[in-house]
Amino acid sequence: MSLRSIAASAALILTISSVAGMAAERYNLGRPVTGDDIAAWNIDVSGDGAGLPAGRGSVAEGRALFAEACSACHGDKGQGSAADVLVGGRGTLATAKPIKTIGSFWPYAPTIFDYVNRAMPFNAPQSLTPDQVYSVTAYLLFLNGIVPEDTTLDAASLAKVEMPNRNGFTRDPRPDVAPK
Structure with missing residues (x-):
């Protein structure tokens, strides 16, 4: 990708971001997420x-x-x-x-x-x-x-409840995913 293509892509992204931000303000789109919003999805x-x-x-x-x-x-x-x-x-x-x-x-x-x-x-x-x-x-x-x-x-x-296949899986041996 050429420097000119990268610059054009960056300008396009900035323009789209700016227009989206203005549209959100102008049309009152979106709102801050509340604790109740999160709780409804935290299931x-x-x-x-x-x-x-x-x-x-x-x-x-x-x-x-x-x-x-x-x-x-x-x-x-x-x-x-x-x-x-x-x-x-x-x-x-x-x-x-x-x-x-x-x-x-x-x-x-x-x-x-x-x-x-x-x-x-x-x-x-x-x-x-x-x-x-x-x-x-x-x-x-x-x-x-x-x-x-x-x-x-x-x-x-x-x-x-003890499921029949409870012990049918092997533990992931990677240290970064070990149970805490």
């Missing part, structure tokens, strides 16, 4: 359960909600349809055709809550209440034979 849940919200949900409640909001894509029992299979696959990870499901692959139950809370249902992500997400999570864990049918989950109990 991550870690494998140990940190970040799980208050709430509770049962397998029975999850069964009804799954039939209503999830089965069209995942099948009536999580067997898959238009979207991924959610049930089964145990013992297949070391085979030529592994089936990665909640029961065969996921190492931590709280991360199921995290995913459902962020991304489901597909047509309306983040529309479920914490109680509904706990319920769907309980039902999915039940379908995979991980919790009994009379289970009710909350933040404390979900964090204690």
Whole structure:
């Protein structure tokens, strides 16, 4: 790239930045981010359960909600349809055709809550209440034979669920990513 091209690119960037700044002032676009804005996006849940919200949900409640909001894509029992299979696959990870499901692959139950809370249902992500997400999570864990049918989950109990593949991952040996 020539010096003239670099100078022209820099001038263009400055012009665009200036125009964008003037437009924001003139049209009152944008605003400072508030703590409430950040809190609304700070919904991550870690494998140990940190970040799980208050709430509770049962397998029975999850069964009804799954039939209503999830089965069209995942099948009536999580067997898959238009979207991924959610049930089964145990013992297949070391085979030529592994089936990665909640029961065969996921190492931590709280991360199921995290995913459902962020991304489901597909047509309306983040529309479920914490109680509904706990319920769907309980039902999915039940379908995979991980919790009994009379289970009710909350933040404390979900964090204690032992997933079948909990020890199926290896730790990252790099010292810059070691757990603290």
